[in-house]
Each structure stands twice: as C-alpha cells, then as structure tokens.
Amino acid sequence: MAETAVQTDHEPGAAPAPPPRGRRGRRTVLVASALVVVAAVAVVGALGLGGGGSQEGSSAPPRSGSTVPVTRTTLTERTTVDGQLGYGTEIPLPVKATGTVTWLPAEGTTVKRGGTLLRVDDRPVVLLYGTLPMYRELGLTAGTQQGTQQGTRQETGAEGDTRKSGDQGRTDEPSGAPAPSGSPTPGGAGAGAGAEGAGAGGTGAGAGGAGGTLRGMDVLQFESNLAALGYTGFTVDEEFTGLTARAVKRWQKSLGLPQTGTVGVGDVVYSAGKVRIGHANARLGSPATDDVLTYTGTSRKVVVNASAAEDSWAVRRAAVTIALPDGTSVKGEVASVGKSATAPEEGGGEGDSAAPTVPVTITVKDQKSVGRLESAPVTVEYVGRERADVLTVPVAALVALAEGGHGLETADGRFVAVKTGLFADGRVEVSGSAVREGMNVRIPE
Known part of the structure; x- marks a missing residue:
C-alpha cells in the first residue's frame, strides 16, 4: 500500500505549529451556528410550524392522520x-259517609269497580265508575213504593213480561223476549190493560207519570254500574224504578247490608276508573271525613x-x-x-335564582x-330545535381562526372560514362558499 506523505513547515521532531488563532476561531463559530440552525429547523418541523411554500410537502404537516367528510343530514337538538x-299527585277521595272509621285498606292497594274503599260504622263504602259525584239518595219515591211492593210478589208474568214501576206502560226486556200483545201504549195508565206483570207498575206508574219516579243522569250512571256488576233485570236509563230497586237489594245482600233498595249518599264513591290507595289521613276509630283517604290512578x-x-x-x-x-x-x-x-321557594339557596x-x-x-x-x-x-338537509361536520373539526370566527382545515392543509349553526349530537351545522358536501376536512389534535 502506498503511503502518502504530508509536507510540514516545521523541522522533524519539532512540535507542529498551531494554526492562526483568527481562522480557527471563525471556523468554530460557523460550525456551532450551523448546528443551532439545523436543530431549530428540526424543532419547527416536529411542531408542524413554519410557512408554506410552492414545493410539494412544504405545507404544514397534519395534526392528526384522520379526516372526515362534510355530510348532509338532519340535525336534531335534544x-x-x-x-x-x-303515580301522580294524590288527591282526596270524596267520601261522604258519616260515622266512625272501622276499616282502611293498605297504602298501594288497587280498588276496582264494586270494591270496598273503606268501612264506616262497619258499612262498606263502594267504588263505582263515573264523573258525576254522588249528591243525593237514590231510591223509590213515596208514590212508587206501594207499586213496587206489589211487583215484588210477582216479578214476572206468565209470559216472562217484566215492567218497570213508573214506566207508564213501557216494558223491560232483559231476556230479549218480545213484548206481549197486551202491553199498554205509551202515555196510558201505569196499570195498563191485561198484562200479568202490570202489578209491577201499579200505583207507582201513575205517580211516576206525575213526577213521583226519581229521574236524572245520576240514576243513569248508577244503573250503568249496577248492570256492569251483573245485577240486571231493569232498563238502564234515567229512571229509578221498582226493578232497579230489586236489583239494588240483590247487590246489598252480596255486601252484607240491609236490603232496603235505597242507595245512601255515603254508600258509594265515583271515580273515572280503578284507583290506587294513597295515604290515610285518619286512624281506625276516628271520625270519617271527606279527606280520610287519598288516591291516584293505577x-x-x-x-x-x-x-x-x-x-x-x-x-x-x-x-x-x-x-x-x-x-x-x-x-x-x-x-x-x-x-x-x-x-x-324562598330560602332554598341556589334554588332562589x-x-x-x-x-x-x-x-x-x-x-x-x-x-x-x-x-x-x-x-x-x-x-x-331541528335543522333538516344541512351540511354538518363533527364539532371536533372546528378550528378557531386568527382573524376571528371558525374554520375547517382541508386535507391539503388549507383553512376555510365557515359559519356555524345548530349544534346537536356531537355535530355542528356549517355553511360557507368554500364548503361543499363530500369534501374532506381534518380533525386537529
């Protein structure tokens, strides 16, 4: 291998002469400066800063590798x-019975039509369905009681024809049988000609024609409930007749009550449907009041x-x-x-405002x-609020612009200004001349 000779300006064995002080100092400063510039460029590149240029790759590097498209959809604010x-607000039961409370149901009990709400003087107060409150006693008037007593002894004639006391000749047909040919005509006397069941009308029919029979929407409401409970044999209408009274007696017998045929004001309570018992405002042995029990719907x-x-x-x-x-x-x-x-409420701390x-x-x-x-x-x-058929992007795609407002960063690093609208479900409505459906925008870090 050939050796390379290096010529020196000093004699052999002597120490080499040091280079001029000025040139070496300048060279050291230049090398150090170059290293600082390279390091600064590296830091700028790592942070994604610096201006853009015309050469490819000179734009700011992406803050994140994910891009999302601008989509058209309906935004709904929830x-x-x-x-x-x-079960809602508890309200008092309109109990009109007077006496001593002798039984109360447990809180949360569901009571249906015909069920017992409570007992007063050991008499059941029964729930029926309706909107008209119980405001009077329901029963036969003095003019109809005599005919009813006669009709009780012969409830049906030979052909099964049953008449309502006070009907003035109208027939009831619970079994669907046709009226016999001997039925009296409307407007005739209640003890009309020839019918074997005419005794049910008897004297009471005439009295009913003169206003002796109890009539009203409350009668219709009660009779509707009585029939729904299975006590039939009368016409469901606005007249309380002898046949109604007989059905009431059968109902009273099932409740263990004296069979009077008369319904007292405190015997029933009406509601729109079945009820759920709330808390009691009285104890056993206390006097019954109109707010003794509360209830809600079920x-x-x-x-x-x-x-x-x-x-x-x-x-x-x-x-x-x-x-x-x-x-x-x-x-x-x-x-x-x-x-x-x-x-x-006052004094509620933060709630005051x-x-x-x-x-x-x-x-x-x-x-x-x-x-x-x-x-x-x-x-x-x-x-x-709701916005239909609008351009939207994820809220995370919005960036704050230096000149104010919001913008979007495109996939190639450009920024476009947008106007924001409704925010909902993690997305935001955007609009602007540079925004179009399908364009990809970047999610910044």
Missing part, C-alpha cells in the same frame, strides 16, 4: 330535564317541573324518551301541561317496560 316517576307516569320560560316542547302528545335509573329507556308522551307557574316552573305530566303507554319501579328520579329527553 335536551334533558329531571323528572319524578310515580298507571305510572312522570312529572317534570319544566321552566316556564322554556316549556315550548311541552305540548300534548309530544313524544319524549324517559331514562330510568337502571340505564334503560322507555317511550313517553306528554299528557297535560299545568297552566299555573310556581315560583321557587331558579325560574318559575309548570308541571308537565308524561304518561307511559307500555307499563311493563317500567318494570317494578313505583317511584324513582328519572331523566326526560325531548326534541328541541
């Missing part, structure tokens, strides 16, 4: 409010105290979603909205979907 699951529902200023969603039949404590959701429907706003509220009642059609829960705090979700 809002949640707190509510309470239960269907579970949700009550929301909605802000009076933000209750536009609460309209009848509006659909909502109810989130239960176990994480499941059930469908509900707005049934009623209160018309009176309630101001927050709360807005007045109105009660919104929400029903649940599928009661089985609620499970066994009878009372629980729930969350109600309702639909607020």
Whole structure:
C-alpha cells in the first residue's frame, strides 16, 4: 500500500505549529451556528410550524392522520330535564259517609269497580265508575213504593213480561223476549190493560207519570254500574224504578247490608276508573271525613317541573324518551301541561335564582317496560330545535381562526372560514362558499 506523505513547515521532531488563532476561531463559530440552525429547523418541523411554500410537502404537516367528510343530514337538538316517576299527585277521595272509621285498606292497594274503599260504622263504602259525584239518595219515591211492593210478589208474568214501576206502560226486556200483545201504549195508565206483570207498575206508574219516579243522569250512571256488576233485570236509563230497586237489594245482600233498595249518599264513591290507595289521613276509630283517604290512578307516569320560560316542547302528545335509573329507556308522551307557574321557594339557596316552573305530566303507554319501579328520579329527553338537509361536520373539526370566527382545515392543509349553526349530537351545522358536501376536512389534535 502506498503511503502518502504530508509536507510540514516545521523541522522533524519539532512540535507542529498551531494554526492562526483568527481562522480557527471563525471556523468554530460557523460550525456551532450551523448546528443551532439545523436543530431549530428540526424543532419547527416536529411542531408542524413554519410557512408554506410552492414545493410539494412544504405545507404544514397534519395534526392528526384522520379526516372526515362534510355530510348532509338532519340535525336534531335534544335536551334533558329531571323528572319524578310515580303515580301522580294524590288527591282526596270524596267520601261522604258519616260515622266512625272501622276499616282502611293498605297504602298501594288497587280498588276496582264494586270494591270496598273503606268501612264506616262497619258499612262498606263502594267504588263505582263515573264523573258525576254522588249528591243525593237514590231510591223509590213515596208514590212508587206501594207499586213496587206489589211487583215484588210477582216479578214476572206468565209470559216472562217484566215492567218497570213508573214506566207508564213501557216494558223491560232483559231476556230479549218480545213484548206481549197486551202491553199498554205509551202515555196510558201505569196499570195498563191485561198484562200479568202490570202489578209491577201499579200505583207507582201513575205517580211516576206525575213526577213521583226519581229521574236524572245520576240514576243513569248508577244503573250503568249496577248492570256492569251483573245485577240486571231493569232498563238502564234515567229512571229509578221498582226493578232497579230489586236489583239494588240483590247487590246489598252480596255486601252484607240491609236490603232496603235505597242507595245512601255515603254508600258509594265515583271515580273515572280503578284507583290506587294513597295515604290515610285518619286512624281506625276516628271520625270519617271527606279527606280520610287519598288516591291516584293505577298507571305510572312522570312529572317534570319544566321552566316556564322554556316549556315550548311541552305540548300534548309530544313524544319524549324517559331514562330510568337502571340505564334503560322507555317511550313517553306528554299528557297535560299545568297552566299555573310556581315560583321557587324562598330560602332554598341556589334554588332562589331558579325560574318559575309548570308541571308537565308524561304518561307511559307500555307499563311493563317500567318494570317494578313505583317511584324513582328519572331523566326526560325531548326534541328541541331541528335543522333538516344541512351540511354538518363533527364539532371536533372546528378550528378557531386568527382573524376571528371558525374554520375547517382541508386535507391539503388549507383553512376555510365557515359559519356555524345548530349544534346537536356531537355535530355542528356549517355553511360557507368554500364548503361543499363530500369534501374532506381534518380533525386537529
């Protein structure tokens, strides 16, 4: 191998002469400066900073590798409010019986038509269905009692024809049999010609024609209930006749009551349907009062105290979603909205600044979907605003622009300004001259 000789300016064996001080110092400074510049460029590149250029790859590197398209869809704003699951507000039963309370049902008991609500002086107070309250005694008037007593001895004639006392010749046909040819004509005397059952009309029929028979919508309501309980043999109408009285006696016998044929004001209580017993306001041995018991309906529902200023969603039949404590959701429907706003109670701390509220009642059609829960705090979700057929992107795609407002970063690193609209379900409505459906935008880190 050939060796390379290096010529030196000093003699052999002598130490090499040091280079000039000025040139070496300048070279060291230049090398150090170059290293600093390279390091700075590396840091800038790592941070994704620096201006763009015309050469490929000179734009800012992506903040994240994910891009999403601008899509056209319908945005729906959903809002949640707190509510309470239960059976609704308890209201007093309109009990009119007087005396001493001798029996009370357990709280939560369901009572249907014909069931006993409580006992006063050991007499049952029975639940019937209707909207008209019991306001008078129902029974035969003095003019019809004599005919009824006669009709009791022969309730049916030879051909099964049964007449109502006070019907003035009209026949009752509970068995569907045609009226006999001997039936008296309307307007004739109550003891009409030739019918073997005419005794049921007798004297009372004439009295009924003169106003002696008890008539009214309350009679119709009571007779409808009596027939629904299976005590028939009379015409369900607005007249309380001898046949009605006989059915009442059979009903009273089943209840263990004296068979008088007369219904007292305190013997029944009307409601729109079956009821669920609430709490009692009296104890056994206490005098019966008109608020001795409270009740609710038997269907579970949700009550929301909605802000009076933000209750536009609460309209009848509006659909909502109810989130239960176990994480499941059930469908509900707005049934009623209160018309009176309630101001927050004073001295409630943070609640003092709360807005007045109105009660919104929400029903649940599928009661089985609620499970066994009878009372629980729930969350109600309702639909607020809605924007159909709009361009949207995930909210995370929005970036703040230096000049103000919001923008989107395109896949190639450009920024375009956009106008935002409705925010819902993690997306936002966007619009602008540079935004189009299908364009890809970047999700910044």
